[in-house]
Amino acid sequence: MKCRVCREPAVIDVRRQNANYCRDHFLRMCRDQVAKAIAEFDMLRPGERVLVAVSGGKDSLACWHLLRELGYEADGFVIGLGIGEYSDESTQYARDFAEQRGLTLHYCNLREEHGFDVPTAAKATRRVPCSACGLSKRHLFDAAAREHGYDVVATGHNLDDEAAVLFGNVLRWQTDYLGRQLPVLPGENGFPRKVKPLVRLGERETAAYCVLTGIDYIVEECPMAEGNKHLGYKAALNEIELESPGSKHDFYFGFLKRASARFASDVESQHRELSACTRCGAPTPEDVCAFCKLVERSRGHEPVTLRARR
Ligand code: Q46
Ligand code: ZN
Ligand code: ZN
Numbered sequence: 156m157k158c159r160v161c162r163e164p165a166v167i168d169v170r171r172q173n174a175n176y177c178r179d180h181f182l183r184m185c186r187d188q189v190a191k192a193i194a195e196f197d198m199l200r201p202g203e204r205v206l207v208a209v210s211g212g213k214d215s216l217a218c219w220h221l222l223r224e225l226g227y228e229a230d231g232f233v234i235g236l237g238i239g240e241y242s243d244e245s246t247q248y249a250r251d252f253a254e255q256r257g258l259t260l261h262y263c264n265l266r267e268e269h270g271f272d273v274p275t276a277a278k279a280t281r282r283v284p285c286s287a288c289g290l291s292k293r294h295l296f297d298a299a300a301r302e303h304g305y306d307v308v309a310t311g312h313n314l315d316d317e318a319a320v321l322f323g324n325v326l327r328w329q330t331d332y333l334g335r336q337l338p339v340l341p342g343e344n345g346f347p348r349k350v351k352p353l354v355r356l357g358e359r360e361t362a363a364y365c366v367l368t369g370i371d372y373i374v375e376e377c378p379m380a381e382g383n384k385h386l387g388y389k390a391a392l393n394e395i396e397l398e399s400p401g402s403k404h405d406f407y408f409g410f411l412k413r414a415s416a417r418f419a420s421d422v423e424s425q426h427r428e429l430s431a432c433t434r435c436g437a438p439t440p441e442d443v444c445a446f447c448k449l450v451e452r453s454r455g456h457e458p459v460t461l462r463a464r465r
Contacts, residue, residue: 167363170400178367185364188355189221196338198350199307205229206305206347208296209252209260211245213372214311216252217361218353220370222309223258229309232299235264236288237272238379245373252370261303263295271453273379279453284379287449294446298437300347307342312351315358318403319388321410326388334418337411344429345438357403 156165158177165175169184176184193199207219209231222229233249236242246262253260266272269291271279276287296308317336324332342348353361365372380386395402431437432444439445 166367167360169357169360171357171396171404173400181363182367185217185356185360186221186224189352190225192338192352192355193225193350196350198309198339198348198352199227203228203306204304205307205309205350206261206296206300206303207231208292208308208310209233209249210311211248211252211373212311213365213370214313214316214353214358214361216249216311216370216372217356217364218309218311219252219258220368221364222352223256230259230261230303230305232261232263232296234292234295235262235266236291237264237266238274238284238288238377241373241375241378244375248371248373252372261299263299265291265295269450271450271456275456276449276453277379279456280449283382285383287453288379290445290449294437294444297346298435301345305347307348307350309350309352311353311361313353313356313358313361314403314407315389315392316385317351317354318392318407319385321407322388322392323384330418330421333415334420334422337415345431354407 156168156175157163158165158180159174160180160183161177163177166178167181168175169181199205205222205227207215207222207229209215209219211233215231219229219231231249231253233246235246249260250262252258273284273288273291276291277284280287299305300308317338321333321336323329324336338351338354340346340349356364364370392403392406427440429438429440430442432439432447433442434447435444437444437446
């Protein structure tokens with residue numbers, strides 16, 4: 156197995172590209188793919204301040220690292236979600252990453268600052284944990300960007316994530332979501348722009364990127380992800396990819412090129428008037444934003460004790 160570029164021994168194959176790479180050329184390929192995604196979708200402009208939504212996992216840390224490598228002024232933000240040991244450990248990985256490189260990492264602890272955690276919110280709302288968790292993360296990242304003056308929030312969503320979400324949205328023809336499933340969401344009405352610089356890289360590549368650059372990340376999956384439909388969609392797409400390398404890429408980028416614009420008119424929230432939440436000031440179509448309602452519902456509930464699952 157030889158590197159496509161220099162013919163030296165390769166350390167990784169990327170079947171989608173029908174190519175093998177040595178360490179240095181693999182890392183260069185990753186940087187090139189991120190730079191290409193940023194340029195292709197006009198994600199970032201020179202001089203903009205970027206806040207990276209960090210979890211301590213491979214994707215968000217690789218995203219942060221790659222943005223810095225490409226010369227962007229990118230800081231991190233991690234949230235203590237209160238998901239037992241998993242949250243403590245993943246937050247520690249983010250802290251170590253920042254400390255070792257002298258980077259700025261903002262931190263928010265859900266329980267200390269807002270009086271609840273994800274397991275409690277899941278119990279209070281009687282919905283899957285990812286629903287309260289996702290809502291809280293979106294709200295807190297937006298709020299942190301406004302508070303600290305960042306123009307853009309970057310997340311570590313990779314090609315596998317986006318293809319799986321697309322698969323789920325197509326299965327149920329959720330046209331509102333399909334209209335919004337873009338690698339860039341413009342900043343408007345007090346919301347920062349949202350970008351996904353890793354959409355051209357697969358999950359296996361972000362993991363390899365971390366290993367080859369010495370980034371330590373939390374390998375365990377979130378214990379509350381069980382029952383998350385996206386895991387099943389990912390597994391289904393992996394089967395297809397095995398038979399036909401490049402399928403995920405063609406599915407996702409084909410959608411962006413040929414189909415996504417057709418769903419733009421189905422995006423509901425685009426047409427709603429927003430005003431400031433009467434409690435926290437965040438832009439919202441109602442008097443009180445969804446996060447403040449979640450805070451209210453969750454606060455009266457006892458904290459949920461999680462047993463560590465390894
Ligand atoms: S952290 Fe939160 Fe994820 Fe855990 S509860 Fe679900 S959304 S799975 S990325
Ligand atoms: Zn090489
Ligand atoms: Zn609010």
